[in-house]
Amino acid sequence: LQDGRVPLIQSVTTSNGALFTNRTYTYLRIYGLYFQPDATVLFDGVPYKGTVQIDQGRQIFLYQFFTQSFQPGSHTVTVRNVIGGKTYTSKVYTLNMSDGSKPKIKYVRFSPSSQLYEGEVYQATITVDNALTGAKVLVDGVEYPGTVQSAQTVILIPQFSTKGMTVGTHVFQVRNVINGTFFDSNPYQFSIRRRQPPRLYSLTPATISTKQITTVQIRGSFFSATSKVFIGTTALKATFVSSSTLSIQVEPTVIGEGVHRLYVQNVDGQKSNELTLSVLPNLGPLLWGISPASFVVSGNGALGSQQLQLYGYQIQTGAQVYFGTQLIGTVHSPSSQTTPARASISTQFFTKTEVAAISVKNPDGKITNTSELWIQKLTKPEVYSVSPNVISTTATNVQLNLYVRGATTSSKLYVGNTQVQATFTPVTLSVYTGRFRANLNPSTLAVSGDYIPIVIENIDGSKSQPFVIATTASAFRVSYVSPSQMNIGATISQITVRGSGFSSAAVVYLDGQAVPTLYSSSSYLRVTPDLGKLNPDVYHYVEVRDGQKRSNTGIFRINRGPLVRNITPPVLYVGGNGLLKMQLLYSVTGGTLEIFGKSFPLFGSSVVNVSLASELLTAKPGLQTFQFTFPNGQKSSTGAIHIAPAKTP
Numbered sequence: 001l002q003d004g005r006v007p008l009i010q011s012v013t014t015s016n017g018a019l020f021t022n023r024t025y026t027y028l029r030i031y032g033l034y035f036q037p038d039a040t041v042l043f044d045g046v047p048y049k050g051t052v053q054i055d056q057g058r059q060i061f062l063y064q065f066f067t068q069s070f071q072p073g074s075h076t077v078t079v080r081n082v083i084g085g086k087t088y089t090s091k092v093y094t095l096n097m098s099d100g101s102k103p104k105i106k107y108v109r110f111s112p113s114s115q116l117y118e119g120e121v122y123q124a125t126i127t128v129d130n131a132l133t134g135a136k137v138l139v140d141g142v143e144y145p146g147t148v149q150s151a152q153t154v155i156l157i158p159q160f161s162t163k164g165m166t167v168g169t170h171v172f173q174v175r176n177v178i179n180g181t182f183f184d185s186n187p188y189q190f191s192i193r194r195r196q197p198p199r200l201y202s203l204t205p206a207t208i209s210t211k212q213i214t215t216v217q218i219r220g221s222f223f224s225a226t227s228k229v230f231i232g233t234t235a236l237k238a239t240f241v242s243s244s245t246l247s248i249q250v251e252p253t254v255i256g257e258g259v260h261r262l263y264v265q266n267v268d269g270q271k272s273n274e275l276t277l278s279v280l281p282n283l284g285p286l287l288w289g290i291s292p293a294s295f296v297v298s299g300n301g302a303l304g305s306q307q308l309q310l311y312g313y314q315i316q317t318g319a320q321v322y323f324g325t326q327l328i329g330t331v332h333s334p335s336s337q338t339t340p341a342r343a344s345i346s347t348q349f350f351t352k353t354e355v356a357a358i359s360v361k362n363p364d365g366k367i368t369n370t371s372e373l374w375i376q377k378l379t380k381p382e383v384y385s386v387s388p389n390v391i392s393t394t395a396t397n398v399q400l401n402l403y404v405r406g407a408t409t410s411s412k413l414y415v416g417n418t419q420v421q422a423t424f425t426p427v428t429l430s431v432y433t434g435r436f437r438a439n440l441n442p443s444t445l446a447v448s449g450d451y452i453p454i455v456i457e458n459i460d461g462s463k464s465q466p467f468v469i470a471t472t473a474s475a476f477r478v479s480y481v482s483p484s485q486m487n488i489g490a491t492i493s494q495i496t497v498r499g500s501g502f503s504s505a506a507v508v509y510l511d512g513q514a515v516p517t518l519y520s521s522s523s524y525l526r527v528t529p530d531l532g533k534l535n536p537d538v539y540h541y542v543e544v545r546d547g548q549k550r551s552n553t554g555i556f557r558i559n560r561g562p563l564v565r566n567i568t569p570p571v572l573y574v575g576g577n578g579l580l581k582m583q584l585l586y587s588v589t590g591g592t593l594e595i596f597g598k599s600f601p602l603f604g605s606s607v608v609n610v611s612l613a614s615e616l617l618t619a620k621p622g623l624q625t626f627q628f629t630f631p632n633g634q635k636s637s638t639g640a641i642h643i644a645p646a647k648t649p
Contacts, residue, residue, distance in 0.1 A: 004034050005083050006034060007034050007035055007036075007039060007078075007081055009030055009031075009032040009077065009090050010031050010032040010033070011032075012095060013028075013029050014028050014029070014065070015027045015028075019095060019096065019097045019098065021070050021071065021097055021098070021100035022067060022100035022178060023067045023068075024067075025064075026063070027061050027062060027064075027065060028061075028062040028065040029059060030059065030077065031058065031059055032060075032079070033057070033058065034057060037057075038082065039054060039079050040079070040082075041077065041078075041080075042076075042077070042078045042080060042089075043070075044075050044076055045078070048062060050064065050066070051064065067097065067100065070097050072097060072100075073096075074095070074096055074097075075094070075096075076092045078090050078092055078093070098129075098130065100130055101178055101181075101183040102130065102176065102184070102185060103128050103131040103132075103176055104186055105128050105174055105186055105188040106127045108124060108125065108188055109124070109125045109127070110123065110124055111125075112240060113225075113243060116162055116192045117192065117193050117194065117195040117268075118167055118192050118193070119267050120224055121162075122160045123156070123157070123159070124156070125154065125157075126154070126155040126156075126188075127153065128155055129153065130152070131150055131151065131152055131153070131155060131174050131176065131185075132150075133150065135155065135174050135177075136148070136150075136174070137172065137174060137175075138174070138175055138184065140170050140171055146161065155174060167193060169190070169191050170190055170191070172189075172190065173185050173187055194268075196221075196222045198220060198222045198223055198227060198265070198266055198270065199220050199273060200220040200263065200275045201221070202218075203216055203217070203219075203277055204337055204338060206275070206278060206337060207278040207280055207568060207570060207571075208252065208280070209314065210257050210282065212252070213251050213252070214249075214250050216249075216250050216277065217245060217246075218238075218245065218247070218262075219244060220244060220245075221244050222243065223243050223245070224240070224266055224267065227246060227264050227266050228265050229246060230262065230263055230264075231260045231261070237249075246264065256279065257281060258647060259276050259278045259279075259569065259576075261275075262274065262275050262276065262277045276568075276569075278568070278569035278571065280571040280642075281644060282314070282366075284314070284366030284367065284368070285313060285314045285319065285335075285362050285366060285368045286312045286314070286369060286640050287310060287311075287639065288311045288563075288564035288567065289312075289564050289636070289639060290309070290310060290358060290371060290372075290373050290637065291340065291563060293536070293563065293637060294374035294537040294560060295373075296376045296377070296382075296405045297347055297350045297375060297376070297377050297378070304347040305346055305347065306344075306347050307343070308321070308342070308345055309341070309342055310331065310340050310360060311335070311341075311563060311566075312360070312368060313335065313570040314362070315334060315335040315341035315360055315368070316331065316334050316362045316363060317332060318330065318362075319331040319362045319363065321343050321358065321360055322360070323357070324356075328349055329345030330343060330344065331343045331360065337566055340565075343360075350375045352375070352377050354375050356374075357370045357372065358371055358373045369625055369638065369640035371637045371638050374537065374560065376535075380458070380462035380463060381405065381406040381411060381457075382405045382406055382456075382538075383403075383404050383456055384403050384538070384539040384555065385401075386403075386467055386553075388400075389478075389553075390470045390477065391472070392442060393443060393445070394443055395441075395443065399437065400437070400438045400439075400440050401436070402435065402437075402438075402456075402467075403435050404456055404464070405433045405434070406433065406464075407433070407434050407436070407458065408458065409424045411424065411456050412457045413436050413456060414454065414455045414456075418445050420438050422438035423436070423437050425437070436456075450476075451468050451469070451471065451551075452468065452469050452470075453467070453468050454466065454467045454468070455467075465541070468552045469552050470551070474501075476544075476546065476551055477499050477500060477552050478498070478499040478543070478552055478554035479500070480498050481496070481497055481542050481555060481556045482495070482496045482498060483495070483556070484556050484557065485556065485557045486556065487558070487586045488536045488560050488561055488586070493530075494526055494527070494528045495526070495527050496525070497527070497542060498524045499525075500522065501522060501549075502519065502522050502524070502525055503522070504519045505546050506525055506544050506545070507546070508525055508527045508543070508544055509542070509545060510529055512543075514545075536559060536634075537557075537558070537559070538557070539557045540556055540557070540558070541554075541555060542556065559586040560586065561586025561587055561628075562584040562585060563584065563637070564582055565583045565585055567582050567583075568581045571643075572616060573616070573643075574616055574617075574621060574645055575616055577611070577613055578613035578614075578615065579609070579610075579611055579612075579613075580611070580641070581607065581609050582607070582608040582610075583607055584606055587606060587608075590602065591630040592628070592630075594627045594628070594629055595612070596615040621644055622642075623642065624640060625638050626640065627639070
């Protein structure tokens with residue numbers, strides 16, 4: 001039991017944080033127990049003579065608590081009760097009181113950038129302890145002449161200019177003035193650099209229409225909040241996003257139609273490299289390619305839908321998608337320089353294996369060129385991927401995922417000789433049309449040997465080719481095929497089959513056909529198939545055979561391509577410089593660009609630059625189509641650009 005006559009101090013707090021000398025606090029609160037209504041508070045053994053209010057024996061408030069008479073350092077606090085003429089004093093409670101004359105800078109934050117450059121303006125926020133109202137800010141020992149908003153813990157310089165300051169290290173200090181005496185804080189160092197010349201990487205979009213005001217994002221480096229953007233000699237107001245991004249509003253009626261030089265200039269006069277911004281007439285939409293480039297149909301005119309990505313130029317929301325003269329769908333998301341348009345189409349009009357001619361008509365009636373969509377009619381379902389491809393027959397719960405084509409919710413799934421329950425989910429925007437998911441108990445399956453065939457059976461009785469997975473007991477199996485994807489135009493196409501248990505007599509089979517096999521070791525084999533003879537946009541089965549031994553199934557895919565993602569500019573002028581830049585997907589080196597009846601060799605795989613200046617001397621305005629051709633005879637889908645009447649940029 002505690003003696004209820006002896007006061008107990010538990011904590012001491014103030015109205016405004018830590019204690020400093022030369023301060024006035026609204027109150028100092030002593031919290032504890034057993035405070036008599038007439039208790040006395042003592043500092044360093046001396047009774048406090050200010051206003052004291054005791055609240056229910058638990059709290060003592062010292063209002064308008066002044067610290068001017070205290071020295072920096074430790075001080076003691078005690079509370080004294082007088083009961084029946086006897087004195088009862090609490091244990092000593094120690095207070096630490098800091099020097100209230102000197103401020104202390106904790107840190108400084110600058111915006112919009114933490115790094116300072118010469119000749120620019122920033123907002124500086126100084127977080128400080130013990131700054132008096134009206135405290136001054138010193139820069140390199142000299143009082144800063146600009147606007148300073150000071151408070152006890154935060155000092156704000158809304159327009160901190162580095163103009164006239166040298167490159168290198170500088171010092172901030174905060175100064176209190178007490179009775180004419182200066183008390184300066186600790187020094188806080190910051191550095192000023194000379195900004196490197198701005199550099200431009202890309203414009204998004206780099207091509208805009210003459211019909212509307214457009215926001216253009218400028219990507220680069222070493223931008224500042226004071227950077228200016230010039231199109232030709234016209235300065236545009238830029239929105240500073242970051243040191244690597246600026247944004248501008250381009251009004252075509254101000255800068256005019258044509259191909260314009262754009263550059264960025266910083267406040268120190270340094271200029272960037274130049275990029276071109278094309279302001280082009282509305283000559284109509286263009287279609288460069290479709291993804292997926294092919295899909296399958298099963299049955300005869302079965303009602304279904306498919307999502308397509310339409311890579312092109314100025315394809316608008318509400319545009320109509322045509323198969324020949326038949327309307328098959330509508331665009332629900334427009335194209336941009338970085339993203340394709342998206343459309344939902346009906347597949348009921350595709351009833352056979354064919355190359356479908358696809359075009360798009362915008363709401364204003366303007367129509368694109370025709371591009372190709374490869375349609376494959378399936379007579380049986382196909383399994384293209386199974387995960388996992390190795391399972392343990394002693395496991396009790398395995399989730400099996402199958403990606404398939406030509407299957408429906410009515411299809412049956414067989415694992416080994418056992419029909420299993422599975423959930424079918426349709427898939428769009430993919431070479432697959434659906435996915436099966438089944439939860440297996442492998443220990444209950446009827447499995448013979450070290451391999452498990454997986455088969456899909458449709459309601460009409462058609463069955464897929466078995467896709468074989470291995471069990472963990474198998475010592476002769478395929479782990480994976482590398483690379484897992486190749487592009488249609490590739491001429492050198494070596495494939496490595498990784499696995500285990502291979503011998504020098506092992507032979508690789510692609511889609512059931514033996515191919516010349518190079519034995520490397522028991523864990524991998526190499527083959528070089530002719531990609532020109534294999535269907536694109538599908539997965540091909542890989543199997544290894546060695547005498548009577550047959551492995552599980554491996555897979556690899558061939559992408560149809562190339563697919564043009566973007567063309568800059570999509571409009572060329574008769575007699576113009578003819579510089580054309582194409583960004584491609586699924587491309588390889590060694591092919592040619594076929595345009596204007598001529599062949600231009602491809603030297604890049606993902607970006608192609610070509611000059612058509614000589615062709616433009618005699619070109620006629622209108623649509624100009626193009627295709628890519630590869631040495632193995634494969635061709636890409638058809639794209640197009642606009643040729644506009646002669647105009648001086």
